[in-house]
Amino acid sequence: MKTTIDKAELKKQIIYNVKTLYRKTIDEATPQQVFQAVSYALKDDIIDQWIATHKEIERTDAKTLYYLSMEFLMGRALGNNILNLCAQDEVKEVLEELGFDLNTIEDQEPDPALGNGGLGRLAACFLDSLATLGYPAYGCGIRYKYGMFAQKIEDGYQREVPDDWLRDGYPFEIRRAEYACEVKFGGYVTVTKDETGREHFGQAGYQSVRAVPYDLPIVGYGNNVVNTLRIWDAEPINTFNLDSFDKGDYQKAVEQENLAKNIVEVLYPNDNHYAGKELRLKQQYFFISASLQTAVNKYKKAHNGDVTKMYEKVAFQMNDTHPSMAVAELMRILMDEENLTWEAAWEITTKCCAYTNHTIMAEALEKWPIELFSRLLPRIYGIVEEINRRFVEEIEATYPGNHEKIAKMAIIYDGQVRMAHLAIVGSYSVNGVAKLHTEILEKQELKDFYQMMPEKFNNKTNGITQRRFLLHANPLLANWVTDKISDAWITNLPEISKLKLFVDDPKSQQEFMNIKYQNKVRLAKYIKEHNGIDVDPRSIFDVQVKRLHEYKRQLLNILHVMYIYNELKSHPDMEYYPHTFIFGAKAAAGYRRAKLTIKLINSVADVINNDKSINGKIKVVFIENYRVSNAEIIFAAADVSEQISTASKEASGTGNMKFMLNGAITCGTLDGANVEILEEVGKDNAVIFGMTADEVINYEKNGGYDPMQIFNENQEIRQVLMQLINGFYSPQDPELFRDIYNSLLNTYSSDRADTYFILKDFMSYHEAHMKINELYQDQTRWAHIVMMNTACSGKFTSDRTIQQYVDEIWELDKVTVEL
Numbered sequence: 001m002k003t004t005i006d007k008a009e010l011k012k013q014i015i016y017n018v019k020t021l022y023r024k025t026i027d028e029a030t031p032q033q034v035f036q037a038v039s040y041a042l043k044d045d046i047i048d049q050w051i052a053t054h055k056e057i058e059r060t061d062a063k064t065l066y067y068l069s070m071e072f073l074m075g076r077a078l079g080n081n082i083l084n085l086c087a088q089d090e091v092k093e094v095l096e097e098l099g100f101d102l103n104t105i106e107d108q109e110p111d112p113a114l115g116n117g118g119l120g121r122l123a124a125c126f127l128d129s130l131a132t133l134g135y136p137a138y139g140c141g142i143r144y145k146y147g148m149f150a151q152k153i154e155d156g157y158q159r160e161v162p163d164d165w166l167r168d169g170y171p172f173e174i175r176r177a178e179y180a181c182e183v184k185f186g187g188y189v190t191v192t193k194d195e196t197g198r199e200h201f202g203q204a205g206y207q208s209v210r211a212v213p214y215d216l217p218i219v220g221y222g223n224n225v226v227n228t229l230r231i232w233d234a235e236p237i238n239t240f241n242l243d244s245f246d247k248g249d250y251q252k253a254v255e256q257e258n259l260a261k262n263i264v265e266v267l268y269p270n271d272n273h274y275a276g277k278e279l280r281l282k283q284q285y286f287f288i289s290a291s292l293q294t295a296v297n298k299y300k301k302a303h304n305g306d307v308t309k310m311y312e313k314v315a316f317q318m319n320d321t322h323p324s325m326a327v328a329e330l331m332r333i334l335m336d337e338e339n340l341t342w343e344a345a346w347e348i349t350t351k352c353c354a355y356t357n358h359t360i361m362a363e364a365l366e367k368w369p370i371e372l373f374s375r376l377l378p379r380i381y382g383i384v385e386e387i388n389r390r391f392v393e394e395i396e397a398t399y400p401g402n403h404e405k406i407a408k409m410a411i412i413y414d415g416q417v418r419m420a421h422l423a424i425v426g427s428y429s430v431n432g433v434a435k436l437h438t439e440i441l442e443k444q445e446l447k448d449f450y451q452m453m454p455e456k457f458n459n460k461t462n463g464i465t466q467r468r469f470l471l472h473a474n475p476l477l478a479n480w481v482t483d484k485i486s487d488a489w490i491t492n493l494p495e496i497s498k499l500k501l502f503v504d505d506p507k508s509q510q511e512f513m514n515i516k517y518q519n520k521v522r523l524a525k526y527i528k529e530h531n532g533i534d535v536d537p538r539s540i541f542d543v544q545v546k547r548l549h550e551y552k553r554q555l556l557n558i559l560h561v562m563y564i565y566n567e568l569k570s571h572p573d574m575e576y577y578p579h580t581f582i583f584g585a586k587a588a589a590g591y592r593r594a595k596l597t598i599k600l601i602n603s604v605a606d607v608i609n610n611d612k613s614i615n616g617k618i619k620v621v622f623i624e625n626y627r628v629s630n631a632e633i634i635f636a637a638a639d640v641s642e643q644i645s646t647a648s649k650e651a652s653g654t655g656n657m658k659f660m661l662n663g664a665i666t667c668g669t670l671d672g673a674n675v676e677i678l679e680e681v682g683k684d685n686a687v688i689f690g691m692t693a694d695e696v697i698n699y700e701k702n703g704g705y706d707p708m709q710i711f712n713e714n715q716e717i718r719q720v721l722m723q724l725i726n727g728f729y730s731p732q733d734p735e736l737f738r739d740i741y742n743s744l745l746n747t748y749s750s751d752r753a754d755t756y757f758i759l760k761d762f763m764s765y766h767e768a769h770m771k772i773n774e775l776y777q778d779q780t781r782w783a784h785i786v787m788m789n790t791a792c793s794g795k796f797t798s799d800r801t802i803q804q805y806v807d808e809i810w811e812l813d814k815v816t817v818e819l
């Protein structure tokens with residue numbers, strides 16, 4: 001692939017940027033200043049492609065996607081942009097000539113972390129694939145002043161530190177004040193009748209905020225296509241008028257200023273947990289209203305002001321229910337501002353909107369109290385009421401006299417607005433994110449909707465971008481793959497199956513294992529620098545990195561480490577290959593049990609890592625501040641991928657795919673996309689354990705199971721559990737982990753004991769680990785397994801996922817950009 005970057009020109013630009021940005025010569029510049037200067041220099045080239053892309057989209061009037069998401073977990077842009085511009089060698093050489101190392105410069109960039117976990121990172125992978133495949137798309141989101149908090153571990157506890165990612169300025173963004181628009185909150189609805197007697201709705205007495213977009217370029221791989229991530233900042237509508245003697249005006253001006261300041265202040269750090277905060281509802285409406293207003297205006301400009309066929313050129317994809325206000329806001333714009341009738345507006349809305357569900361966890365469901373919703377968004381609430389009234393009529397027509405159906409399916413019910421129901425009713429497509437997940441939606445969670453409107457439902461199994469998670473994250477393996485089978489895998493991942501030719505070739509095996517070893521050395525070095533712990537790169541790196549949540553069962557993992565440790569202590573000559581158990585996870589700031597689990601992991605690490613008697617056979621490492629940038633190093637170095645959620649709970653998972661691509665074996669339950677990973681790689685190349693989703697669901701229907709029986713019958717498990725309450729890992733405070741103990745055995749709280757079937761799956765998990773212990777010691781067998789994992793990962797590229805969305809939902813037009 002040829003780049004448009006010219007070395008001499010780039011060098012000149014960097015020197016010039018350092019001068020004009022910082023009044024410095026290049027030899028005086030700090031790495032952070034060089035990072036800024038390089039980024040601005042590349043942005044210059046990117047902007048040419050960006051402009052060309054938009055010219056082409058306009059010229060061909062191509063159908064465009066608006067991916068609506070409260071989260072975009074982008075990770076660093078510089079390294080990725082360099083790769084997608086195919087300018088790796090050029091930039092590296094120029095920097096070397098100027099006396100800087102590219103890796104050091106890349107490390108200066110803060111991680112733009114405008115997301116929590118899976119859902120936000122999926123959005124980022126999708127943008128990469130859309131640009132690379134040449135599909136016109138906007139990501140629409142919020143420019144949070146503070147992104148996902150940085151995690152500090154102090155005395156084993158998590159402390160949250162604000163993520164001030166904009167502190168030094170973010171070089172890739174562009175403020176687009178000319179696209180600013182007004183978003184209105186509160187007040188009341190006005191109705192006027194025109195001469196024909198038709199009612200027109202408006203708003204009065206409201207407060208408003210000025211939404212100002214910042215655009216970030218999304219560079220396609222080697223194709224000159226640059227799409228846009230448009231994130232919205234909030235500013236006061238007009239700086240208030242100090243001359244005003246009117247007390248009411250003054251008050252209102254101050255309030256509006258505060259509203260603007262608060263709205264985009266911070267990302268809510270909850271993952272899979274709905275907290276019902278008023279400010280979050282404001283955030284949702286804020287970015288949806290701004291995004292839809294601009295989308296409609298843009299469409300109108302290109303189509304003589306006529307919106308009636310908008311669905312031919314525009315698709316709105318709602319990333320979970322967080323943006324589902326889009327349904328009502330589009331209706332508002334089309335009726336109140338474009339003067340369409342309800343019927344005409346509804347046709348357009350339901351031909352433009354589509355919804356992706358990302359979780360079946362009941363506590364994640366967004367339900368807003370009517371009081372709050374209608375006070376904050378009176379006009380939108382009125383529209384939702386009307387959508388609901390008409391939908392309930394439809395239910396009655398389909399199921400006459402069936403009041404239970406209405407109770408189960410209505411959008412407004414029991415004093416609350418059910419956002420998932422709004423999203424489903426207002427969309428032409430509803431999809432889950434893995435086969436099993438979509439099946440569970442159809443058969444259980446959304447059964448009534450599936451029965452009434454089966455044609456809307458479809459599956460889109462998630463994917464990841466190999467550009468970031470192999471090409472950028474693992475250059476050694478990426479180069480090796482390219483040497484073996486050409487670089488076609490970069491834009492066509494299924495090509496990677498050609499590696500199957502090499503999985504039993506001794507020389508290739510050795511090369512592959514040697515690369516894994518070097519990546520483990522890289523991670524060991526990171527761990528030494530950040531944790532001060534020595535880990536042996538020859539040990540098995542067994543890794544669980546993801547958000548901390550009970551359903552993801554980090555607790556199962558650490559209890560099992562405690563179990564193995566006890567075994568090693570009582571049978572010192574036990575046959576056990578050295579293991580390094582690596583964890584990385586942020587807990588939501590208010591999630592107490594999750595935070596206690598972090599403390600437990602760190603306490604166990606303290607005891608085990610300092611016990612000389614086990615000869616370093618186990619090390620436990622908790623990597624602080626897990627995020628996209630260190631994830632890239634971690635995936636590349638993993639031998640074992642822990643994907644151990646309670647079956648049925650993890651909608652898909654995407655970390656599982658990143659591990660697989662980088663040559664790790666999955667130790668997992670039959671949950672989410674693990675099921676499809678197993679299908680691709682074959683049962684000899686993955687280790688599966690635990691209950692199936694059906695079994696879990698059945699137990700749940702029958703009120704759970706009795707963990708006390710396991711406690712009583714299994715002495716080793718009992719010992720582990722007793723160590724939670726006898727001070728073994730917390731001598732200063734033996735009661736410290738009582739809550740975790742109780743959660744597994746007691747019904748002291750409203751929850752069932754062991755809600756997530758940790759003890760039920762425990763011995764099966766242990767067997768899985770013993771199997772891995774055995775497999776690893778046959779290095780030929782192991783190399784075959786992990787190479788098969790890389791070779792069979794073709795399905796899990798987000799390029800495939802996006803192509804399926806395009807073919808089956810969005811029907812976008814491809815553009816090609818010639819410079």
Ligand code: 26W
Pocket residue numbers: 116117118119120122270271272273274275320358359364365366433462650651652653654672
């Ligand atoms: C309202 C609070 C809240 C916040 C975030 C509720 C739900 C969420 C997200 C939907 C949680 C999430 O990230 N879900 C994950 O989405 C990934 C991408 O589809 C899946 O791979 C994960 O299995 C799923 O947990």
